[in-house]
Amino acid sequence: MPSHFPEPLSKAIEEFSKFPGIGPKQAQRMVFYLLGLKEQEAKLIMDSISSAITQITYCPQCFNFSSKGETNQPQLCSVCGDSSRDEKIICVVEDPRDVSRFERIADYRGLYHVLGGAINNIDGVGPDSIRIGELLNRIEKSPVAELIMATNPNSAGDYTALYISNQLKDTGIQITRPARGLPMGGDLEYADDLTLGQAMAHRQNIGQSTNQNTDQKNQEKTQTVKENTSQNSTDNGESIS
């Protein structure tokens, strides 16, 4: 489409409209906003984008976002570099954004492992396409006691959790999955059968805090898993509770 703007301006609009969810009109608004800024403010935005692109890389241990060091080598991320973290617990997530979501609740003190996706065979994403090999290598080298499979609560996430638990079934590592229950603010009428069933199976006494309940819940989960195993005689998903 012919543009009435000078070349640098129309080029900037074209580039901004490549952002997901941003159309030409919104791109135009963003560029005009930048043009309206004082030079110093605009430079700050440009520098921050530029340094994010050149300085951000993946943590060599957990594959969360981290920054490059002075020698341009990837450094450990803020979580892996924190010596107060419990290295016996690893929370496995699909995306670095999930790490930030867990960090915001500030309850979890273990480490993470970012898979970079979930197994989805129909779409051609097999176990080798995500960082499962790296996770298994990491577990071999470090004293891990528990693996929390916090992949997304959907079919691909469930499959990935089952797959990894199957790979680790003889290691003695406790493999858990975050509880599935009813979201705050939702209507019971719209809850799906699986979620409602699990929420009922893992119901809690009113007035007990989550932390106080942890041990009791774990025991209940183990019991439920045993019952499921005897009822269904399914193959290797039982280690995930």
Add this chain to the structure above:
Amino acid sequence: MVSQVKRYSDEAIVLRSYKLAEADRIVVLLTKNNGKVRAVAKGVRKMKSRFGSKLEPFNHLTAQIHRGRGDLDFIVEVESISQFPIIRSSLSRLDSAYCFLEIIDRVSLEARPAPRLFEMLLGALNVLEKSDVKSDSPILVPAFYLKVLAKEGFAPVLDICVVCGKNSQLTRFDFEEGGMCCLGCGRTGVKVSPKAHSLLQMVLEGELNQALSEPVSQKVSEEVAKLATRYLEYRLELKLRTN
């Protein structure tokens, strides 16, 4: 011919879904009466979505769908019929279920009603959901492939030599000819054991339940699986991702 009413309700099984924009999904459904449907489900990736969790692959549901102007329809309402919890708790059952979904996704067509395919897929998922000898059968997936092939008009000839018509000494399977060949005619294709041959016949000649209940050695089940997969890939000119 699919009717052109703006909103319709149909029984469906979710074949797959793709992420769309910030919180939406494009869901591919095999409906009972409207063939394969690609529809946008708005906001379903949010935790509080009214029906997001009901639109996971192989869920059986009733959906209200608004017909869109282009290729995509819009899902308005979903009522769950079954979410197959037993399949979801087992890796091997999930593997089989994904094999069913992939082949159905690849043979079904949009706007072409395929109630028979729908019934076949639902039946196969119901077998997997039960904990019995049939759901554990190693030939469940190959049997499903053969049934799909037969439905598409590519049933292999198993009772006589596909080249000369003789009905004895059928020892090889010729992919190009589409069936068993006798000793004299079968120079190409693969060798088939008598047990595998009899299982193939049972699957395609109305004795599926018996075939799935038969004790099958690993060698024979691998032979049947390899043959059914190869024949399906050859006839439908595709490469399966889930197998």
